[in-house]
Amino acid sequence: MSNHKFNEYNSCEYFIRELLNGKNIAVISDAGTPCISDPGAVLVRRAAENNIIVEGIPGACAVSTAVSISGFDAKTFSFMGFFPRETGDIKKILQTLKNNPGIYIFYESPKRIVKTFEIFAEHLESADICLCNDLTKKFERIYRGAPDKILAELRENKYAENGEYTLVISAAETPEIIKADISAEAALVEVMLKHDCTLKAAVKIAAAEYSLNKNEVYAASLNLKKIIRQQDTP
Secondary structure (H helix, E strand, O other), rough: OOOOOHHHHHHHHHHHHHHHOOOOOOOOOOOOOOOOOOOOHHHHHHHHHHHOOOOOOOOOOOHHHHHHHHOOOOOOOOEEEEEOOOOOHHHHHHHHHHHHEEEEEEOOOOOOOOHHHHHHHHHOOOOOEEEEEEOOOOOEEEEEEEEHHHHHHHHOOOOOOOOOOOEEEEOOOOOOOOOOOOOHHHHHHHHHHHHHOOOOHHHHHHHHHHHOHHHHHHHHHHHHHHHHHHHHHH
16 A cells, blocks of 8 residues: 555554554555655654554665765765755755765755756865665666766766665865965866866866866866867877
8 A cells, every 4th residue: 555745644544543453564665764755754653652563674775875885984974855946945955065064965856866966066066976876776876976077977877867866975175275376277187187077077166176267267278178289289
């Protein structure tokens, strides 16, 4: 019998009656673990109120599984549920990630994953992310790196809309302004090597990390292209 967010309050009393009449009920999920950004908590709470024994059965939980393979130092982390939909809520979350270093975990649907990474590529370009898709199932795939790199891989993957996503984000402190005597061209090369990204993506990152004017960095990227073309010319 289905027990989802649209009917769990109405179906709950039926399940409680069945339990009180001696039945056993298993609460399962299509993916992950019930009650973690998934229906189930309403029934568990009502069962507890009726002194019905509730037993947890170990199983796949996308949060703990994703953290365990992220490679991040996750002594502590914050699970934030599904990434917000509304513009105001998105802005608040982005401010949290920018101003509070740490490990943050979000769920996201396959239909929205590209849009979400477009937001990250624009506003969290220097974040380090482990993106987990369809964990323990058919389309399982792990993406790692900066948002723009992962975004490009998502767009290239024809199966990107299969299976749910778990995002593990390592939000670092805002880098201090680097005042070393370094050219914008050199800064771009450093960023491309550090983040394994394209020259186009490096423009935004270099401007932020080295506190450079975006127009200056863009001009430097054109100059780099010119230098590379000249080197390739016999």
